Amino acid sequence: MIRDPTHAAHDGRPPRRGLPNLGLGVGLRNQHFPHLMRHDPEVDWFEIISENFIDNFGYARRVLERVAALRPVVMHGVSLSIGSTDPRRVQDFLERPLVLENPSSYLEFKDSTVEEWEFLSELARETGCGLLLDVNNVYVSAYNHGFDAERYVRGLPHEAVVQIHLAGPTDCGRYLVDTHDQPVPAPVWELYRLAQELTGGVSTLLEWDANIPDFPELVAELRKAETALGGENPGAPVRKSRAAAAATVSNPVGFQLAAGDE
Numbered sequence: 001m002i003r004d005p006t007h008a009a010h011d012g013r014p015p016r017r018g019l020p021n022l023g024l025g026v027g028l029r030n031q032h033f034p035h036l037m038r039h040d041p042e043v044d045w046f047e048i049i050s051e052n053f054i055d056n057f058g059y060a061r062r063v064l065e066r067v068a069a070l071r072p073v074v075m076h077g078v079s080l081s082i083g084s085t086d087p088r089r090v091q092d093f094l095e096r097p098l099v100l101e102n103p104s105s106y107l108e109f110k111d112s113t114v115e116e117w118e119f120l121s122e123l124a125r126e127t128g129c130g131l132l133l134d135v136n137n138v139y140v141s142a143y144n145h146g147f148d149a150e151r152y153v154r155g156l157p158h159e160a161v162v163q164i165h166l167a168g169p170t171d172c173g174r175y176l177v178d179t180h181d182q183p184v185p186a187p188v189w190e191l192y193r194l195a196q197e198l199t200g201g202v203s204t205l206l207e208w209d210a211n212i213p214d215f216p217e218l219v220a221e222l223r224k225a226e227t228a229l230g231g232e233n234p235g236a237p238v239r240k241s242r243a244a245a246a247a248t249v250s251n252p253v254g255f256q257l258a259a260g261d262e
């Protein structure tokens with residue numbers, strides 16, 4: 001959800017699902033609070049994890065208020081359990097479309113009869129919700145399950161995609177793990193370029209949640225999106241880390257798994 005949906009679109013194009021293209025953004029993280037209190041944000045918009053700011057009236061709220069006065073802030077909820085088997089009545093209650101994100105995953109349901117992108121496409125068509133296309137999650141799941149990442153991205157209803165996530169996973173051997181702890185690798189930039197070609201251009205967010213670099217370095221990584229859209233791939237291969245494989249990894253759609261079974 002956008003804090004201020006009337007904020008001018010970054011590219012002057014009409015909004016999708018009522019949501020404009022905000023340009024290039026990053027997640028608001030504690031490590032950057034001192035920097036952001038002293039400097040112009042340098043990015044087009046911020047994402048916050050909504051739950052981190054509920055009933056929070058301390059320093060973090062002051063930082064949020066300063067940032068929100070300068071840039072659009074998008075709220076990303078991770079605790080709604082929207083993917084349950086219960087009827088999905090949340091949009092009716094909120095009277096606005098939700099934007100739902102494709103997950104990264106490490107196992108599949110044996111009885112599944114549709115591809116994930118087919119399920120998301122149907123979901124968007126039937127409910128009118130928007131899609132947050134995390135191209136890193138597509139890459140991670142495609143690697144782990146052996147499906148074609150490009151076919152996944154091409155198969156989605158592109159008119160429903162209102163935002164794209166970028167991040168760097170970790171190569172743990174048999175699996176890629178969605179760690180958000182390193183630069184965006186070359187295959188993810190390639191999917192990003194394809195997704196932006198198919199969508200015509202939507203809001204882009206760089207996720208970096210562990211081994212977080214200083215803010216200028218984060219901004220430099222984000223700006224590589226412009227290089228990628230210019231036709232040059234700015235990425236390197238995925239870095240390997242056996243240490244990361246032993247860690248508990250948080251997934252942005254709200255479930256957790258213990259990685260490192262090899």
Ligand SMILES: [Fe+2]
Binds near residue numbers: 134207
């Ligand atoms: Fe994401």
